[in-house]
Amino acid sequence: MTPGRPVPPPLGKPLVVSDETGEASLPTPAPAPSKPASASGMPTLAAAYGATSAGSGLVPLTVARRAPKEDDVEIEIDFCGLCHSDVHATRGEWGEQNYPLVPGHEIVGRVRSVGSAVDDFAPGDLVGVGCLVDSCRECDSCLEGVEQYCERGNVGTYGAKDPRNGGAITQGGYSTSVVVDRRFVLRVPEGLEPAAAAPLLCAGITTYSPLRYFDVEEGDVVGVVGLGGLGHMAVKIAKAMGAQVVVFTTSEAKVEAAIELGADDVVLSKDPAAMEAANRTIDVIIDTVAAPHDLNPYLRTLRLNGALFQLGLPPTDMPPVSPGTLIRRRLSYAGSLIGGIAETQEMLDFCAEHGVVSDVEVVTARQLNEAYDRMVAGDVKYRFVLDTKTLQPASEKADV
Ligand SMILES: [Zn+2]
Numbered sequence: 001m002t003p004g005r006p007v008p009p010p011l012g013k014p015l016v017v018s019d020e021t022g023e024a025s026l027p028t029p030a031p032a033p034s035k036p037a038s039a040s041g042m043p044t045l046a047a048a049y050g051a052t053s054a055g056s057g058l059v060p061l062t063v064a065r066r067a068p069k070e071d072d073v074e075i076e077i078d079f080c081g082l083c084h085s086d087v088h089a090t091r092g093e094w095g096e097q098n099y100p101l102v103p104g105h106e107i108v109g110r111v112r113s114v115g116s117a118v119d120d121f122a123p124g125d126l127v128g129v130g131c132l133v134d135s136c137r138e139c140d141s142c143l144e145g146v147e148q149y150c151e152r153g154n155v156g157t158y159g160a161k162d163p164r165n166g167g168a169i170t171q172g173g174y175s176t177s178v179v180v181d182r183r184f185v186l187r188v189p190e191g192l193e194p195a196a197a198a199p200l201l202c203a204g205i206t207t208y209s210p211l212r213y214f215d216v217e218e219g220d221v222v223g224v225v226g227l228g229g230l231g232h233m234a235v236k237i238a239k240a241m242g243a244q245v246v247v248f249t250t251s252e253a254k255v256e257a258a259i260e261l262g263a264d265d266v267v268l269s270k271d272p273a274a275m276e277a278a279n280r281t282i283d284v285i286i287d288t289v290a291a292p293h294d295l296n297p298y299l300r301t302l303r304l305n306g307a308l309f310q311l312g313l314p315p316t317d318m319p320p321v322s323p324g325t326l327i328r329r330r331l332s333y334a335g336s337l338i339g340g341i342a343e344t345q346e347m348l349d350f351c352a353e354h355g356v357v358s359d360v361e362v363v364t365a366r367q368l369n370e371a372y373d374r375m376v377a378g379d380v381k382y383r384f385v386l387d388t389k390t391l392q393p394a395s396e397k398a399d400v
Pocket residue numbers: 083084085086105131202203
């Protein structure tokens with residue numbers, strides 16, 4: 001580890017928020033565990049929460065999960081993280097969606113049953129599913145193990161057409177179960193607290209992958225722009241890699257929080273003098289801000305051969321990057337998208353070894369809509385996670 005501030009222990013125990021609806025604070029009874037779908041060869045009806053239109057908010061739904069095929073793993077979901085992408089997708093902010101839509105791609109649970117050809121997972125195993133459930137498996141990206149960059153388009157965990165399953169639209173993890181091909185199932189080390197590990201499957205790998213790609217090691221200085229779900233994981237993972245971490249924030253209120261997470265330094269990005277003082281001090285910047293913003297002041301904090309990875313996808317154009325700054329310091333301006341399956345497994349093992357998990361606030365199904373509003377307002381430290389035991393029992397008939 002680098003000299004300087006010691007890394008505080010991760011807040012592995014989730015905070016359970018009381019239900020503010022005034023109803024019983026205990027969740028509705030957990031749905032009775034259904035029989036392994038593989039036993040019957042029929043689809044299983046799973047309880048879920050999802051959107052029926054762009055304006056519906058999240059409502060109770062019932063999803064038909066396919067009977068596991070020979071390579072499939074049937075997972076009883078325990079927790080699912082709430083990602084900003086879920087809000088955009090369910091509200092139709094990223095274009096046309098197929099409704100009803102059950103979001104969720106930060107899934108942790110236990111194997112309920114496996115198909116006849118699965119010998120690497122067994123019932124009871126603690127497993128995870130991230131943003132991908134399939135890809136073409138044949139293109140150069142897939143053969144290289146970077147399935148997220150599949151040239152024919154990866155199959156997302158929700159809202160995506162699933163060619164190997166008759167073109168059905170995938171449905172995500174705000175649900176009591178899911179069936180996924182074994183190639184896209186991750187092993188979650190038992191040392192990781194399941195609720196706090198769930199956000200590693202998207203927020204964790206999205207920040208781990210560019211840090212690994214840049215080969216961050218002890219003594220490097222990593223800048224993190226934005227301190228939300230992604231940013232707080234970037235701080236923890238970069239510290240665990242041995243880097244010094246500098247957080248850039250527009251908010252004075254976040255200075256203390258950044259230090260608590262383990263940051264060695266905080267720069268108020270609205271203060272030109274502070275930004276000037278940071279000139280040529282950083283090796284690599286992980287920019288997690290999804291709103292349009294000017295990158296040039298950040299690029300000027302990079303040293304020779306530095307790089308800025310942009311992870312947030314702004315809805316509109318950003319101010320142009322100055323070629324002069326790039327040229328005069330041989331800087332790289334790059335993007336990065338989640339991670340492949342092998343790298344996601346590597347990240348989970350790394351996090352278990354270093355005791356890295358997300359800071360989470362566990363919510364019930366009835367709190368999901370309020371949680372979405374709080375996410376949009378930036379009022380969460382740092383990730384909401386749905387406890388799927390609070391989903392109402394599945395109905396007799398599937399909605400989707
Ligand atoms: Zn996500």
